[in-house]
Amino acid sequence: MTLTAAPATGAPGFLGVVMLDTRFPRPPGDVGHPGAFGVPVRRHVVQGAWPGTIVQTAAGLRAAGVAPAFARAVQALQAEGARAVTTSCGFLVLLQDELQAAAQVPVITSSLLQLPALLARHPKVGVLTISAAALGPEHLLAAGVPANRLGDVVVQGVEPAGEFATAILGNRDTMDLERAGRDVVDAAMALKRREPALQAVVLECTNMPPYRQAVEAATGLKTWALADDERLLRPWK
Numbered sequence: 001m002t003l004t005a006a007p008a009t010g011a012p013g014f015l016g017v018v019m020l021d022t023r024f025p026r027p028p029g030d031v032g033h034p035g036a037f038g039v040p041v042r043r044h045v046v047q048g049a050w051p052g053t054i055v056q057t058a059a060g061l062r063a064a065g066v067a068p069a070f071a072r073a074v075q076a077l078q079a080e081g082a083r084a085v086t087t088s089c090g091f092l093v094l095l096q097d098e099l100q101a102a103a104q105v106p107v108i109t110s111s112l113l114q115l116p117a118l119l120a121r122h123p124k125v126g127v128l129t130i131s132a133a134a135l136g137p138e139h140l141l142a143a144g145v146p147a148n149r150l151g152d153v154v155v156q157g158v159e160p161a162g163e164f165a166t167a168i169l170g171n172r173d174t175m176d177l178e179r180a181g182r183d184v185v186d187a188a189m190a191l192k193r194r195e196p197a198l199q200a201v202v203l204e205c206t207n208m209p210p211y212r213q214a215v216e217a218a219t220g221l222k223t224w225a226l227a228d229d230e231r232l233l234r235p236w237k
């Protein structure tokens with residue numbers, strides 16, 4: 001299924017977003033919200049790719065055998081005119097090489113791909129994720145983090161039993177946005193307590209940007225989200 005946002009006048013092509021098969025709410029800032037990127041967007045849903053199937057360890061994602069379906073989605077968006085393609089889940093960084101190989105346009109699977117550039121400027125960089133238990137070294141290596149800098153990436157997850165994680169990973173059709181936001185802010189504060197000198201944090205989860213201002217206000221951290229990756233927006237600059 002393909003969903004199309006209203007085209008921007010004079011903008012070349014569109015940004016393709018490969019979406020998981022979800023039904024939870026999409027507040028402003030969320031990757032599924034029409035205004036998330038500020039450029040024309042077309043979304044392609046991979047049927048049956050539920051959050052619990054994709055938010056996995058590297059071994060779990062490989063066992064799910066989802067790579068071909070995501071490659072076909074990338075190719076379909078390119079054929080329709082996408083100038084760049086991204087995805088709705090940071091854990092798909094594990095498929096970065098495969099999905100880029102399937103396309104001739106830039107494919108940026110995850111906000112985690114910004115880590116190498118941030119590590120070049122900071123001694124340590126934080127990552128806020130929906131599942132610290134599932135996000136491991138293989139995801140960071142797939143994002144281009146040098147093996148000798150893995151210890152400089154500080155990963156913090158939200159409370160697994162909280163509203164944010166249970167609503168999204170459980171693919172519920174309702175979510176208490178206020179409680180979900182508190183979960184994200186609480187995780188950011190826990191990260192800051194662990195590493196008081198930390199200055200930057202990457203939001204792995206594309207459902208976290210609605211709360212980035214609250215995170216920055218509570219912690220003083222600079223947040224980096226998928227929409228900050230200039231490679232996705234270069235065709236419109």
